Amino acid sequence: MNCHGLIAAAGLSSRMDGFKPLMKLNGFPMIQMTVQSLKNAGIRDITVVTGYRAEEMEQVLLPLQVHVVRNKAYRETDMLGSIRLGLEHMKETDAVFFLPGDLPLLAPASLQKVKDRLGKISKQTDVLVPVTGEKTSHPPVLLPGGRQAVLSYQGEGGLKGSFSSMQAEYMELNDPGALADADRRADFEGLRAYAKEHKGVSEQLCQNWYEEAGLPEHIRSHCLAVGELAGSLAERLTKHGACLDIELCRSGGYVHDLCRLSENHEAAAGAFLRKKGYLTLAKIAERHGGFETEPETVCEEGALVCLADKLIQEERRVTLNVRYEKAFAHTPVKEKILKTVRICRKLIEEFEVMTGEKL
Numbered sequence: 001m002n003c004h005g006l007i008a009a010a011g012l013s014s015r016m017d018g019f020k021p022l023m024k025l026n027g028f029p030m031i032q033m034t035v036q037s038l039k040n041a042g043i044r045d046i047t048v049v050t051g052y053r054a055e056e057m058e059q060v061l062l063p064l065q066v067h068v069v070r071n072k073a074y075r076e077t078d079m080l081g082s083i084r085l086g087l088e089h090m091k092e093t094d095a096v097f098f099l100p101g102d103l104p105l106l107a108p109a110s111l112q113k114v115k116d117r118l119g120k121i122s123k124q125t126d127v128l129v130p131v132t133g134e135k136t137s138h139p140p141v142l143l144p145g146g147r148q149a150v151l152s153y154q155g156e157g158g159l160k161g162s163f164s165s166m167q168a169e170y171m172e173l174n175d176p177g178a179l180a181d182a183d184r185r186a187d188f189e190g191l192r193a194y195a196k197e198h199k200g201v202s203e204q205l206c207q208n209w210y211e212e213a214g215l216p217e218h219i220r221s222h223c224l225a226v227g228e229l230a231g232s233l234a235e236r237l238t239k240h241g242a243c244l245d246i247e248l249c250r251s252g253g254y255v256h257d258l259c260r261l262s263e264n265h266e267a268a269a270g271a272f273l274r275k276k277g278y279l280t281l282a283k284i285a286e287r288h289g290g291f292e293t294e295p296e297t298v299c300e301e302g303a304l305v306c307l308a309d310k311l312i313q314e315e316r317r318v319t320l321n322v323r324y325e326k327a328f329a330h331t332p333v334k335e336k337i338l339k340t341v342r343i344c345r346k347l348i349e350e351f352e353v354m355t356g357e358k359l
Contacts, residue, residue: 001118003045003141004093005038007031007066008082009101010051010074015183019053020102022060023188025195027202028247029060030182033104033195036064038097038139040245041111042238047090048101049082051075080150080159087147095128096142103138105177105194112243114141117171126166130173137178196277200247203227206254213272218314219260225315227253230308233351234301240354242299252284252305290336291343298347298354307347310340311359320344 009031013020021031028036031048038046047067050057051074058068069089071082083098090096095118099106114130118141121128126146130137142150146166153162177198182188206227210220231250238244259268270286273279284302288309295303313323320341321328327337348359 001115002094003041003043003097003115003118004090004095005035005043005046005097005099006083006086006090007034007038007046007048007099007101008079008086009034009057010049010054010071010077010082011079011101012052012075013102016188017185018188020182020188021057022053023182025104025192026199027205030104030191031057031060031101032064033199033247034099034101035061035066036247037104037106037111038099039235040106040108040238041097041115041243042241043097044239045091045093047086049086051082078158080153080162083159084151087142087151092144094144096147097139098142099139100181102182103178103180105180105191105199106138107175107177107198108243108245110173110175110178111139113173114139114171115243121169124167125169127163127168129163129168129170130178131170132173132175132178135179136170137173137175139178193277197279200245200249200251200281201255201278202251203254206251206258209255209258209272213258213261215258215260219257221315222312223254223257225317226256226305226308226312227251229253229312229317230305233298233304233308236355236357237299237304237351240356242354244299244304245301248280248284248301249304249308252281252288252301253308255281255285256288256305256309258285290340294343295347298350303347307344310344320348 009021022029025033035046047069048061049069049071051071054070061068069086071085126143126149128141149166150162153165155161180191180194182191227250230253231246234244234246234249259265259272262268266286266289270282273282273285284305287302288306310323311317324341351359
């Protein structure tokens with residue numbers, strides 16, 4: 001199914017003491033995290049509707065390779081007007097995933113469930129609406145009939161009114177991130193805490209931690225190389241149907257050797273990150289040295305970071321045979337190394353089958 005993304009971010013943020021799309025979570029502007037949440041599901045054709053402070057927004061959006069449509073009448077129009085404008089500039093597609101600009105914390109697993117449900121949806125359905133608890137949540141997905149309904153709607157009630165005119169199908173999502181928007185400062189503080197616990201961080205934040213940990217330059221270079229490879233592998237997998245948190249993979253690689261100078265450096269990195277509240281990132285750092293249990297799939301952030309680490313020697317991309325050449329020279333080879341190499345080869349094979357690329 002050909003899926004596009006549409007993000008409405010034209011408003012004034014009038015209830016917030018700041019401009020929401022450019023407020024930062026984990027070192028990223030919020031709008032960047034919202035865009036990334038769709039990219040985590042393999043959606044690359046994304047349109048963002050800007051309005052207020054459009055030039056600043058467009059500078060942030062420029063490196064993200066999205067389509068930008070400017071709503072010049074943002075002061076007079078509501079979200080329905082922005083969505084219509086975005087749809088009018090969008091190519092025909094099977095499904096449009098819609099998000100407001102202040103909903104950056106969707107879990108990749110939730111987007112996978114939505115994509116799976118789309119493959120089974122009734123042909124009469126205009127819109128697929130996720131529900132979390134008793135509340136409708138995000139992302140609603142407009143099918144062709146729903147797209148036409150939005151463009152032609154003349155009734156009252158704005159976007160909600162247009163949805164009431166459609167044939168809707170509902171699905172359950174157990175994802176707090178599907179409800180986590182930010183209208184007021186207290187909402188934003190809740191987003192900040194949730195993002196720290198569950199999401200990846202910016203490269204600049206990792207660089208700050210390198211300074212704090214006193215990490216030597218050669219280890220920093222290794223961490224950055226592992227992070228870039230992990231992020232690249234995740235991006236390539238999402239293009240072929242996987243749903244992965246790409247920035248969690250990238251920053252997991254960036255921080256995996258954060259406390260390399262410490263004894264039991266995996267646990268030390270985990271403790272460093274847990275103290276700051278970055279719990280999911282801490283779990284990835286703690287397990288990167290090897291596989292305590294065999295991962296079921298390469299489409300899991302911790303497994304992907306561990307694999308990337310085994311394919312980088314110093315800062316160079318290498319094969320497993322080169323990476324473990326010295327270890328293989330010893331007889332007998334340690335059981336832990338044999339297990340790690342066996343699992344890595346299994347993950348590499350899965351990656352190559354999914355993507356059609358050689359690693």
